[in-house]
């Protein structure tokens with residue numbers, strides 16, 4: 001059993017890995033990797049599609065108009081950003097906000113699965129088509145499944161998924177706001193319900209110990225090699241200063 005503090009530290013390690021990720025071509029056009037932000041021990045996670053222009057600049061998810069609407073909807077059910085964790089399917093902005101491509105989603109999905117495993121939410125709200133299709137592993141569109149909670153297994157975690165429309169949809173179609181409100185209204189009951197039964201933990205076969213190779217005889221040399229654990233002093237002195245996005249994880 002891993003403690004919340006340990007999981008938070010491991011989440012920071014995943015963030016450190018993601019923030020310099022170049023695994024897909026979006027790394028060439030993004031300004032910032034938008035990993036996600038919020039409570040690292042949240043019972044409720046939101047998963048959107050991908051960062052937009054504001055998020056790409058600011059390094060945080062849902063900081064534009066759609067984000068303000070999300071805050072309002074949260075407030076109406078007695079929650080605030082500090083209670084939840086918000087992430088996206090893609091951590092980097094697709095150019096001109098085009099739709100995520102299947103290869104990008106496939107390449108990036110491991111980060112999301114690791115976020116879910118480490119945050120251990122009880123409920124995940126998928127916001128819009130892309131996250132709903134990905135996390136339900138089903139091509140059915142959001143209009144057919146929104147507001148219908150179901151249990152799915154993501155990585156090694158069973159969670160309740162509640163698909164809802166992306167808040168941006170209500171910015172363009174105001175009548176959508178009532179639908180969003182009705183779906184949000186289910187959250188308090190879903191959060192109060194017991195955790196779905198979890199999959200059995202994986203059993204790892206013990207790895208047989210391998211005898212170490214004998215060290216080769218040291219040659220006469222005045223130079224002292226640096227071990228990987230002991231970086232040269234000069235290299236340590238050149239460690240870059242933390243940049244402005246160091247705080248983008250925004251953990252509470």
Ligand code: SF4
Pocket residue numbers: 018021022023024025026027033090091092104107108
């Ligand atoms: S979108 Fe995901 S996989 Fe692609 S570069 Fe960004 S973090 Fe890496």
